[in-house]
Amino acid sequence: MEYKIQLKSFIIKKNDLTMTIMGEISDNMINSHFLSRPKIVLYFNNGKEDRRIPFVLSNITYVKGKCFFSGKYTYGLEKIFWNTKKECMPFKMWLNFSFADYYEENIDVDLVPEYYESDEIRFPCRFLGNTIEFYPVKKRIFASDISRFLLGIINFIIVAIQYCFAIVMLPLFIIDGLIRLTLVKTMPSRFNDPNPVKKFFAFVFSRFSQVTTKKVSLWTVKKFIFKVLYKIHRLSKVQKNKITFISLRRNEISGNFAFVYNKLKTDNNLKINFILNEHTISEMSFGEINNFTKACATSKVIILDEFTPQIHYIDLRPETKLIQLWHACGAFKTFGFTRLSKPKGSPQNTRNHRSYDYVTVSSSYCKKCHSEGFGISTKSVVPTGIPRTDVFFDDKYKENARKKFYDAYPEFIGKKIILFAPTFRGMVKETAFYPTEMFDLEEVCSKLSDEYVFIIKHHPFVNDVQPIPDEYKDRIIDLSADTEINDLLFVTDVIITDYSSLVFEASLLNIPMVFYVFDLEKYVNERDFYFDFKLYIPGKIVYTQEQLIESINNEDFCTEKIKPFAEMFFDYRDGKSTQRVVNLIYDCLK
Secondary structure (H helix, E strand, O other): OEEEEEEEEEEEEOOEEEEEEEEEEEOOOOOOOOOOOOEEEEEEEOOOOEEEEEEOOOEEEEEOOEEEEEEEEEEEHHHOOOOOHHHOOOEEEEEEEEEOOEEEOOOOOOOOOOEEEEOOOOOOEEEEOOEEEEOOOHHHHHOOOHHHHHHHHHHHHHHHHHHHHHHHHHHHHHHHHHHHHOOOOOOOOOOOOOOHHHHHHHHHHHHHHHHOOOOOOHHHHHHHHHHHHHHHHOOOOOEEEEEEEEEOOOOOOOHHHHHHHHHHOOOOOOEEEEEEOOOOOOOOOHHHHHHHHHHHHHEEEEEEOOOOHHHHHOOOOOOOEEEEOOOOOOOOEOOHHHHOOOOOOOOOOOOOOOOOOEEEOOOOOHHHHHHHHHOOOHHHEEOOOOHHHHHHHOHHHHHHHHHHHHHHOHHHOOOEEEEEOOOOEOOOHHHOEOOHHHOOHHHHHHHOOOOEEEEEOOOOOOOOOOOOOHHHOOOEEEOOOOOOHHHHHHHOOEEEEOOOOHHHHHHHOOOOEEEEOOOHHHHHHHOOEOOOHHHHOOOEEEOOHHHHHHHHHOOOOOHHHHHHHHHHHOOOOOOOHHHHHHHHHHHHHO
């Protein structure tokens, strides 16, 4: 493979850097159906922190064995480093590049731009072949322009006048809301919360916001209270033995939390606290907000298992360590800052994810992916392994899981069990779905022998039930609602999936897999992956239901791809990941 990359323009205006990059790749395997996408990552290092930021390529074209690409994007230079941004240390930048199965750090390309523009005041820089060195000027970066200061004063006066007028009108808004609650007057249809108190406050806040330029909502009010309560609780000391587990995706101790807690609970010197609910900040009661902020202010170690926006609203104390036990194995679908410019991607100016002191992952390969996605240093990403995978190396646990399943479904004993476990489509939980018409259970069952039975396991976000034909109810069960998917793997003979991260757990058990990806090109363009799907996925790829049935009937699963995949995404396959995470927690307590 040959490639050429050119830095076409490099423009620094105040604190913003706008870059334009063009390039081309020549390779015999490139054609119009080749789904590999070139990826360029800007790599910055100031000696204390390193930072990976993807370069957004907006145009990618494949023509006769060549791939042409280009992009233009603006980055905030003062927002590259988060923990050390106020120190304004000199830093360097170079490019990392990947395409298909090729990956290289610090590539040898000339970074002298064809067009260069800068006032040389805030971020003077120089070009040294394949490296660009920046020399930030602290006084200039953090100094407020006189015009900005004057505009800020004028804006403040205007907002203050509007707020005074809105406050005068507030009693009328309250009366109007009460009248609408009594149904004497109709409440606008958008205020449809079943809770009348929430509906009332949402209406009053909306009327208040119509008068002011600054929007007011229950969310903004509770966010303000959240910050105030945290500052009050900071008056208390950090308890050196206090550990708080926080999850906003579960109501009980389960998953990674359960494995880690079971190791820690025997230590009587520890004070272990849990905050488990599925509430956003606008849904949290004032009591829940108080408990949350008190725990954050007084804990020595805070442990998360998912994106928790509330934790990024506040400045945690330096002595408090924040550990993210990210729930997924490996690094599959892109997330966080990797999705710059895409739907639900974190913009560069947000603090989301950047507060983590440590993130635990399954392998060293994942370090660069999670560093980029979370916007943190690679040193903060620790390949301990994933605690909940320890059961895959526990023969007694596996045997008990099999017994429990077959006791519940004795009709499946002696059958070949196919687990159908696709992920959802759509960007968020509220719009999640799976196009069930693309997987016709009646046709699939009719064309497979009676020895095959099915377990249906849709993603928790998917609410639509997969219709089960009456004729095949003895061969199909839907366990989407109530069963831990890891336990189902111990009775599974074949997996049908698409883009689910279940692929990582299945590779540990060497289970044959078929990837039914009828919308692969669309999914790559909208969501994308951290690795080339076609080259690395550990199983047979099919695009139609006919190909799927043929693959199962012929037992054509490409199982030779499973072992190298597992070796790539799991540094440890020894059942001791929980202990390594516990060791990390004790190191933080010190």
